[in-house]
Amino acid sequence: MSNSGAKVFFGSFAGDQQHQYMCILMRYLLHGEIKFIILSQSVDNRRQLHLYIGAMCKGGSCSYRVNKGSPAGSTRKIRSTASQGRMASDTARDLIILARARMQLKPPARPKLYSGLMPQEDLDPYRDLIPGLPEDLAKICLALVPRAHFPAMGAVSKRWMSFLESKELVAVRKEVGKLEEWVYVLVPDAGAKGSHWEILECSGQKQSPLPRMPGLTKAGFGVVVIGGKLFVIAGYAADHGKDCASDEVYQYDSCLNRWTVLAKMNVARCDFACAEVNGVIYVAGGFGPNGESLSSVEVYDPEQNKWTLIEGLRRPRWGCFGCSFEGKLYVMGGRSSFTIGNSRSVDVYNPNSHAWGQVKNGCVMVTAHAVLGKRLFCIEWKNQRSLAIFNPADDSWQKVPVPLTGSSSTRFSLVVHEDKLLLFPLEEEPGYQTLMYDPAAPMGSEWCTSKLKPTGSCLCSVTIKA
Structure with missing residues (x-):
């Protein structure tokens, strides 16, 4: 890795941890806190994670590596600067899916106000579906979860429950091709x-x-x-x-x-x-x-x-x-x-x-x-x-x-x-x-x-x- 100053995430996750860690990784990518992700070959939803990474790398660059049992695992690079407007073809397809859902790829700017002057709803930790992520992206993150897990997800918060029981959930799952x-x-x-x-x-x-x-x-x-x-x-x-x-x-x-x-x-x-x-x-x-x-x-x-x-x-x-x-x-x-x-x-x-x-x-x-x-x-x-x-x-x-x-x-x-x-x-x-x-x-x-x-x-x- 040529960028010695870049932070790296190395590891794997599976089972019930998959979606939670995907959301955490995306948050880090949004704020530029990591540039490299190295994942185990055993990750079940690697393509979905690639979709998230491709979306978050718009305007910058990042890479991730899929280990194949040897130190020389293959590395896939995503480069999509505003001037070049180029990226890997499979990432482009993923971004088309996200664009159809009218995603905002950058978090909305919030005024830096003294917390004592902020409305109470802005201090509510459950106000956002996933803290740190734009609403459209957070909805897609939840919609990508297999349908069998929705009953358990509904107990996470009132906001999650509200989205999961809305007709918008089915609309978003249709947009990203995840209807079951x-x-x-x-x-x-x-x-x-x-x-x-x-x-x-x-x-x-x-x-x-x-x-x-x-x-x-x-x-x-x-x-x-x-x-x-x-x-x-x-x-x-x-x-x-x-x-x-x-x-x-x-x-x-x-x-x-x-x-x-x-x-x-x-x-x-x-x-x-x-x-x-x-x-x-x-x-x-x-x-x-x-x-x-x-x-x-x-x-x-x-x-x-x-x-x-x-x-x-x-x-x-x-x-x-x-x-x-x-x-x-x-x-x-x-x-x-x-x-x-x-x-x-x-x-x-x-x-x-x-x-x-x-x-x-x-x-x-x-x-x-x-x-x-x-x-x-x-x-x-x-x-x-x-x-x-x-x-x-x-x-x-x-x-x-x-x-x-x-x-x-x-x-x-x-x-x-x-x-x-x-x-x-x-x-x-x-x-x-x-x-x-x-x-x-x-x-x-x-x-x-x-x-x-x-x-x-x-x-x-x-x-x-x-």
């Missing part, structure tokens, strides 16, 4: 009448149960995912031997692994349609508290934790489901009090005009559905061996046969995972393998099997990216 996609399934309890949610890890070899959901065990409820949060809405439960429609709403935060009770709905209901449209939740139709069919519609704003009634359906509708395309709410399937048998009409709500429209060409008695890309995939009650695919661009339908595995009467729950469609059986069958459909695969090879499999029959399934 997990599948959640609702399965029956062993030897009991209840049920519980569990996480299916991507390897398919392990299932992790979630904390118990509040309230009574319900059926006929709705589920919606917004950002990293799962909303379980209404339904009916047996209370003292009588089925009662519920107005309760629960939220599961997948980053903090905890449930929260939200504001109650204006109208208790079950067997209704629900979907997320433009960041808010719509519910429509269903059965009311006294078993009456409903045409009422209400919308939930997560920012305000408030339900608001809006213009209702043209006719009462139940057993239906909802989805969204191009900023509009689609309500289809189920039954209507104005039809004999099942309803084929599709009610379409435009939030911009606050008006309902209608499409005649719908499907009936859908037992499972999922939106993949710009198309809707359904399985109808009368035909469990065929996927009905709806294209909202031209309101057209097409059929795709489902390969026969197990009993021909097997019913499925659909969930999207990594741009593919998974079919989980609603009834547990020995030897059953999860079917997976890839609409982008070459003709004839769209179907295969997946390792992902619930511990029992699948009552409901969702995918959460966070």
